[in-house]
Amino acid sequence: MTDTVDTIKAGDDEQVVQGIAVTFMATYDIVQRAKEIGANLIITHEPTYYNHEDKVGWLAEDAVFAAKKRLVDESGVTIFRFHDYCHRRVPDFILLGMLEALGWQEYSSKEQPKSPLFVTIPGMTLRDIANHVKESLGAPFVRVVGKDELVCRRIGLLSGYGGVGARAIPFFHNDDLDLVIAGEGPEWETPEYVRDAVAAGFAKGLIVVGHQKSEEAGMQSVANYLRDRFKDIPVSFLGGHQALRVM
């Protein structure tokens, strides 16, 4: 790929790797934890500096950016973003991790090569699926549109920002889905489509997991993959709380 965000974001790309920390996002806390366990390579799925392309010019005068940059520089870690290739792999690392965490491997169609992942499960209510998603993905809460008692069979799994309308909405119709489970997306798009669908009498639902918990199991899969291939290098997965909590 010539146009990719999968680049080195900080540190020396020539240093010998002593340990790898795989994570959803190289937050301030994660950089500290990587240093504590002796990992000098962080592989992060999401950006380090609060925008998709990790541009930093707009943050030049920002004290939080300065503090984080200082921590990163002083800790001596190299940060590599593994995002585009992670999703481009067949099967998509992130969706595979999500599927496995949900325990729905047997329900996925074998032929499909990539995102979204369609599964056809035995009938299960939206309420029960929401609880299963919370428990299996470690999400403290999910946001839901649809009736608690809606029985879902055909489900589309979309990680991260896959909840965006242009991506998620066509699947409901084209693939006759009962339910989409997505990371996040603008509130005026897919949630409002599903709200209208329900009001018009269609049996549809939406579960918005949150970005981190929709992708963290996938990064755990990446850690497992690396551990198998680099047996002499300690590989750790660093998970944790998501940023947003509900009040």
Added chain:
Amino acid sequence: MTDTVDTIKAGDDEQVVQGIAVTFMATYDIVQRAKEIGANLIITHEPTYYNHEDKVGWLAEDAVFAAKKRLVDESGVTIFRFHDYCHRRVPDFILLGMLEALGWQEYSSKEQPKSPLFVTIPGMTLRDIANHVKESLGAPFVRVVGKDELVCRRIGLLSGYGGVGARAIPFFHNDDLDLVIAGEGPEWETPEYVRDAVAAGFAKGLIVVGHQKSEEAGMQSVANYLRDRFKDIPVSFLGGHQALRVM
């Protein structure tokens, strides 16, 4: 404005207005309610068809779109979107409504002409502010980053999608804010900035209200404004639940 989404989205722009229904979004339910009360003009802040520009080509085969379009056509309502001018007005209708609903008028700086609205309140904890926001804006939940006990004084109010990082993050630094209260935004941007800020020892917080409840009070203000100016036409504000609920 030559480039604006503030256009007629459906119906006849020549029909005589019998009644006006002002709302956050012309959902299926809102169109039904407008018809029931005899309003043949809906003024909506957000789009009707699940994307900012109300493009419909991509929905041509979609059954939910077809059902909604049928309802709109049969109900005979005209739908006008009032978004860009609504925010461009000085003071911004939406932020003014939010400010009044919060009861913080006396704390806002008089000089500032437009978004974001900065307020300097007597010290109040993040927890207490979150509860106040929920109660005064009618939000069933908010999402929060920061410590419950954080004492906030300098606050930036950003409605709708103002939580996007490129918009919200610079205010923390440039305007020395303790807290941003916003409608929504991508999770990997402002929430992660505030999470890093807290981890690095800065006293910062974020409250994500949800898009609808951050703008609904503003549309109530629009309804009040129209009621004052068109005394012969019944003007109703139609509010309601937001699409997403927490489980």
